Amino acid sequence: MSPSVPLQEMIRAIRSARTQCEERGVIQRECAAIRAQFRQADNGGRSHNLAKLLYVHMLGYPAHFGQMECVRMIASPRYSEKRVGYLGAMMLLDEKQDASLLITNSIKNDLSHSNQYVQSLALCTLACMGSAEMCRDLAPEIDRLLRASNSYIKKKAALCAVHIVRKVHDLGELFAPAARSLLAEKNHGVLHGAVVLITELCERSPETLERFRKTVPDLVQIMKGLVISGYSPEHDVAGISDPFLQVRILRLLRILGRNNEAASDAMNDLLAQVATNTDSTKTVGNAVLYETVLTVLDIKSESGLRVLAVNILGRFLLNNDRNIRYIAMTSLQRIVGTDHNAVQRHRGTIVDCLKDQDASVKRRALELSLALVSATNIRSMMKELLLFLSSCPLELRAQAASGIFNAAERYAPSQRWHIDTILHVLTTAGGDVRDETVPNLIQLITNTSELHCYTVHKLYRALLSDISQQSLVQVACWCIGEYGDLLLRGECQETEPVQVTEDDVLDALETVLQSHMSAPATRGFALTATMKLSTRITDNVDRIRSIVSIYGSCIDVELQQRAVEYNALFKKYDHMRAAVLERMPVIEKNSPGHTNGESTREAVKEVQPAKVKQAETLLPQQPTSQVCDLLDLLGGSEEPLQPNPAVGSTVPVLPISTSSTAGGDLLDLLGGLEPTPLTSAPTVTVYEKGGVTLTLSSEKQSDSGLTVTLTACNSTDSDISSFTLQAAVPKSVQLHMKAPSGDSLPARGAAKVTQMVALSNPNKVNLKMRIRISYTSQGSAFQDTVQVDSFPEH
Amino acid sequence: MIQFVLMVNRQGQTRLSRYYQSVALNRRAALEADVVRCCLSRKKDQCSFVEYKDFKLVYRQYAALYIVVGVTDSENELSIYELVHNFVEVLDKYFSRVSELDSSDHVQPGPSPRHPGRDDPERTHRGNQQEPNPGAALRHRQDGRQLTGSDVTDCKVSMT
Numbered sequence: 029m030s031p032s033v034p035l036q037e038m039i040r041a042i043r044s045a046r047t048q049c050e051e052r053g054v055i056q057r058e059c060a061a062i063r064a065q066f067r068q069a070d071n072g073g074r075s076h077n078l079a080k081l082l083y084v085h086m087l088g089y090p091a092h093f094g095q096m097e098c099v100r101m102i103a104s105p106r107y108s109e110k111r112v113g114y115l116g117a118m119m120l121l122d123e124k125q126d127a128s129l130l131i132t133n134s135i136k137n138d139l140s141h142s143n144q145y146v147q148s149l150a151l152c153t154l155a156c157m158g159s160a161e162m163c164r165d166l167a168p169e170i171d172r173l174l175r176a177s178n179s180y181i182k183k184k185a186a187l188c189a190v191h192i193v194r195k196v197h198d199l200g201e202l203f204a205p206a207a208r209s210l211l212a213e214k215n216h217g218v219l220h221g222a223v224v225l226i227t228e229l230c231e232r233s234p235e236t237l238e239r240f241r242k243t244v245p246d247l248v249q250i251m252k253g254l255v256i257s258g259y260s261p262e263h264d265v266a267g268i269s270d271p272f273l274q275v276r277i278l279r280l281l282r283i284l285g286r287n288n289e290a291a292s293d294a295m296n297d298l299l300a301q302v303a304t305n306t307d308s309t310k311t312v313g314n315a316v317l318y319e320t321v322l323t324v325l326d327i328k329s330e331s332g333l334r335v336l337a338v339n340i341l342g343r344f345l346l347n348n349d350r351n352i353r354y355i356a357m358t359s360l361q362r363i364v365g366t367d368h369n370a371v372q373r374h375r376g377t378i379v380d381c382l383k384d385q386d387a388s389v390k391r392r393a394l395e396l397s398l399a400l401v402s403a404t405n406i407r408s409m410m411k412e413l414l415l416f417l418s419s420c421p422l423e424l425r426a427q428a429a430s431g432i433f434n435a436a437e438r439y440a441p442s443q444r445w446h447i448d449t450i451l452h453v454l455t456t457a458g459g460d461v462r463d464e465t466v467p468n469l470i471q472l473i474t475n476t477s478e479l480h481c482y483t484v485h486k487l488y489r490a491l492l493s494d495i496s497q498q499s500l501v502q503v504a505c506w507c508i509g510e511y512g513d514l515l516l517r518g519e520c521q522e523t524e525p526v527q528v529t530e531d532d533v534l535d536a537l538e539t540v541l542q543s544h545m546s547a548p549a550t551r552g553f554a555l556t557a558t559m560k561l562s563t564r565i566t567d568n569v570d571r572i573r574s575i576v577s578i579y580g581s582c583i584d585v586e587l588q589q590r591a592v593e594y595n596a597l598f599k600k601y602d603h604m605r606a607a608v609l610e611r612m613p614v615i616e617k618n619s620p621g622h623t624n625g626e627s628t629r630e631a632v633k634e635v636q637p638a639k640v641k642q643a644e645t646l647l648p649q650q651p652t653s654q655v656c657d658l659l660d661l662l663g664g665s666e667e668p669l670q671p672n673p674a675v676g677s678t679v680p681v682l683p684i685s686t687s688s689t690a691g692g693d694l695l696d697l698l699g700g701l702e703p704t705p706l707t708s709a710p711t712v713t714v715y716e717k718g719g720v721t722l723t724l725s726s727e728k729q730s731d732s733g734l735t736v737t738l739t740a741c742n743s744t745d746s747d748i749s750s751f752t753l754q755a756a757v758p759k760s761v762q763l764h765m766k767a768p769s770g771d772s773l774p775a776r777g778a779a780k781v782t783q784m785v786a787l788s789n790p791n792k793v794n795l796k797m798r799i800r801i802s803y804t805s806q807g808s809a810f811q812d813t814v815q816v817d818s819f820p821e822h
Numbered sequence: 823m824i825q826f827v828l829m830v831n832r833q834g835q836t837r838l839s840r841y842y843q844s845v846a847l848n849r850r851a852a853l854e855a856d857v858v859r860c861c862l863s864r865k866k867d868q869c870s871f872v873e874y875k876d877f878k879l880v881y882r883q884y885a886a887l888y889i890v891v892g893v894t895d896s897e898n899e900l901s902i903y904e905l906v907h908n909f910v911e912v913l914d915k916y917f918s919r920v921s922e923l924d925s926s927d928h929v930q931p932g933p934s935p936r937h938p939g940r941d942d943p944e945r946t947h948r949g950n951q952q953e954p955n956p957g958a959a960l961r962h963r964q965d966g967r968q969l970t971g972s973d974v975t976d977c978k979v980s981m982t
Binding site (some may be wrong): 072086087088090122123265266271272275279311312315318319322350351352353354385386387388389424 | 847870871898900
């Protein structure tokens with residue numbers, strides 16, 4: 029058995045081991061020696077051995093054989109052994125070990141020891157690893173010690189009480205009175221412990237919180253003392269008197285003042301004083317200011333104080349220290365929802381932070397900037413955001429891109445700007461955008477018919493320069509296919525004219541088809557575009573035929589299917605080709621992810637009923653879209669793959685052209701796909717009184733969006749005028765009432781008044797709506813309220 | 823609340839570790855390695871607060887030693903930042919010119935004034951703070967008694 033080495037020697041030996049293996053060897057030898065020593069009876073070097081074991085444990089090696097030794101040493105009368113024993117208990121024992129129960133008695137005895145240091149050891153250990161039973165046993169002891177005269181012990185006892193309260197919630201009641209009395213202490217250590225204890229008690233139980241609200245004046249007094257008092261060497265940290273205690277008290281005040289007017293009023297003066305008097309040149313001062321700002325924003329403070337708080341955050345943003353900038357932005361993030369205008373004032377600084385070096389700061393700045401975008405500043409903000417997108421780190425790209433899209437959609441000042449922005453994003457970060465961007469963009473493009481020429485020119489040019497960004501290529505192919513004739517015509521008001529020949533266009537599409545960078549879906553787009561061009565161009569139809577027939581033997585099944593069918597279109601159904609491949613109608617905006625109520629722009633949202641060829645663009649999965657593309661081409665499949673929106677209660681169906689009757693033959697060939705009948709929206713009568721009838725019908729627009737149509741009818745003999753409807757919905761639901769069709773209801777139901785209401789229910793709460801009806805009839809005003817609890821859905 | 827405190831050197835060796843939430847022994851090494859990697863890879867001009875899994879790391883570099891504190895979301899990060907500095911000041915005053923090695927060298931128990939980092943338990947008493955000023959805690963010991971680690975732990979206790 030090797031002689032035991034003193035601790036320092038061992039540490040040096042471990043340090044000098046050059047490899048893991050060597051280190052493990054040294055440690056194993058030592059552990060063996062220690063184990064042997066433990067087995068020997070009374071040994072003078074016990075504490076040394078245990079200390080060595082604890083060091084080894086800290087490095088990560090198993091040390092469970094030391095547990096019993098800890099227990100033995102705690103029971104020893106010598107202070108040095110007790111101390112290491114308790115230290116070992118705190119590190120090696122926890123609730124799950126059985127040995128922890130054995131020390132309960134020792135702790136109990138030591139808590140009443142004459143030596144305060146022994147008492148403190150016991151208190152620390154209990155606070156560290158006391159299990160629920162131990163806490164319950166010893167709680168009365170702790171309570172007694174809380175009232176002891178020794179402030180050193182009181183301090184430790186307070187923290188031990190915190191642990192007990194965390195472990196056994198009911199014992200909180202026991203400590204409440206003692207905690208209250210501790211607030212009168214002068215010793216900062218005890219005060220600190222008391223504040224922590226009270227915070228813990230208040231967080232756990234609302235009744236205790238109510239009781240402790242009465243202590244707000246005391247706490248205010250203590251804070252004032254700390255803030256105003258002159259230099260005190262005892263508590264000074266970089267010029268602030270006990271900042272840690274100040275922060276703690278502010279936090280407690282926050283908890284006490286939340287949702288309570290009276291308490292918040294009592295604190296207003298103090299918070300203003302702290303905010304103005306604290307020296308903010310050092311970090312400690314800023315820490316206190318930060319806590320103050322958090323408190324002000326959380327309680328029911330007056331508006332002047334809130335503005336002060338936001339200004340402090342603004343000052344933080346200009347600070348050189350990046351830590352402070354970071355926390356300023358984190359806090360601004362939290363309040364941008366409520367104090368939007370106040371935060372807007374600091375928009376310039378926030379946008380500058382987008383260029384900061386630090387990744388966390390950049391992320392925060394991005395989130396804040398996106399939250400601050402509004403209709404007035406959209407152009408300048410977008411410039412900054414696009415600049416950011418080109419230089420931002422990869423992990424933020426997706427977030428930035430989707431944020432930009434959302435902002436552009438909500439506040440786009442013009443269509444052309446919107447399209448430009450989206451194209452810009454696609455060229456810079458095309459790989460990181462979400463899949464539904466492509467259908468959204470396509471739908472946007474079809475909606476703006478006057479810009480088709482401009483759009484297709486731009487996309488063509490983008491396609492020529494770079495074909496690696498899949499989303500961009502897909503959109504470009506689709507547009508070229510649709511509007512190829514505009515491209516070939518060459519003139520365009522918005523951009524410089526450039527001569528594009530048919531060969532150039534076909535070359536471009538062929539490059540996409542053959543490039544190894546193109547995804548299968550992109551190839552599908554390109555093939556379809558090539559096919560569509562066969563009707564738009566005049567000279568190179570043969571070339572198209574040859575391209576298409578090549579892919580008839582392609583390995584990719586989707587492409588092969590398409591190519592074979594297009595070939596069939598050339599060979600057997602050539603007479604139909606023109607009609608099948610004609611321009612697509614405007615697509616409706618009803619894909620998921622669009623909230624109908626939010627849009628404020630005057631965009632043309634032609635609600636095209638019925639013959640919806642929406643299949644291709646509104647499906648998220650590519651294979652399905654290819655199949656539906658097929659159905660699409662064959663004309664007139666009325667199989668709605670999404671619930672069809674029905675406008676009002678009339679569903680006009682466009683006359684189906686001759687192509688689809690022949691297409692019907694093809695459909696039969698493919699196995700008789702039946703067009704499903706369009707269902708009309710069910711209506712429900714919600715109010716019927718005094719001759720006025722109000723009916724309600726609803727259509728689901730998206731996962732969380734609902735459009736409700738209210739129709740009013742008057743069956744009395746006299747006309748009704750100034751008929752208005754007001755609606756209220758639960759808090760998390762958003763409501764947008766469109767303009768009513770009129771405000772007078774002629775007698776005997778000669779005409780109706782309809783009003784559409786767009787609802788957005790992102791949290792999917794139970795939807796209820798309260799409608800107030802007011803009108804004037806025969807010179808007198810009527811008002812009534814009705815509550816709608818269930819909405820008809822289909 | 824403070825979840826853990828680590829003192830790590832540039833090579834990634836843990837000099838000191840103290841956990842205030844029970845973490846299994848085998849997971850500790852992995853956690854330490856991960857945390858350290860996070861902090862060591864940060865550049866000089868990046869801020870000291872890192873979001874890691876479900877808590878925040880506040881770290882500070884002193885020469886070759888990194889002191890990392892893991893806290894829950896509800897803590898005031900600047901306050902913890904100052905706390906770390908306070909801790910180092912205490913050590914500095916106690917040992918006059920403390921260095922990385924001191925923290926693990928002086929672990930001799932018994933009636934000797936050396937007992938820094940090891941007697942860590944009281945320092946951050948279950949994740950809560952006690953005494954604000956290092957001087958105050960040190961002064962407790964001027965009554966002629968032998969300075970023991972528990973005294974230093976007092977100072978550190980102020981750092982919760």
